Amino acid sequence: MTTWVTFETIAESAQRSEFAVRSFYVDRLGVHQYHEDDRVRFDVATADGSKWSIVDREAEDDQAGSCHGTMRDCIKWMAGRVLYGA
Numbered sequence: 001m002t003t004w005v006t007f008e009t010i011a012e013s014a015q016r017s018e019f020a021v022r023s024f025y026v027d028r029l030g031v032h033q034y035h036e037d038d039r040v041r042f043d044v045a046t047a048d049g050s051k052w053s054i055v056d057r058e059a060e061d062d063q064a065g066s067c068h069g070t071m072r073d074c075i076k077w078m079a080g081r082v083l084y085g086a
Contacts, residue, residue: 001082003031006074011071015049022046028058031080042078046071054078 005057010032013020027035033040034069054074061064067077 001079002026002032006032007071008073011046011049011052012047014046015047020049026054026078026082028082030079041082044074044078056081 005007010021010024014022021034023043025036025040026044027033027039028041028063030044032044041056041058043057044052045051050070051068052071052074053066053068054077055066067074
């Protein structure tokens with residue numbers, strides 16, 4: 001799984017630069033990537049670097065399929081789904 005420091009760096013750069021990464025993907029093992037392929041499970045995006053949104057492509061009907069909030073809250077939500085098989 002991608003480390004928290006990497007996600008923090010992405011979030012900080014998104015707040016500081018107009019050319020920063022505003023969206024990326026995370027695969028089923030929690031590894032971030034910038035190109036979409038058949039392993040992608042989560043879509044991660046931000047408009048301004050402070051509010052983030054994550055969509056789980058494999059959410060089941062009785063599960064929340066997305067998270068909106070700070071980068072930390074969204075990554076904790078995603079990590080729980082990856083680590084505990086939600």
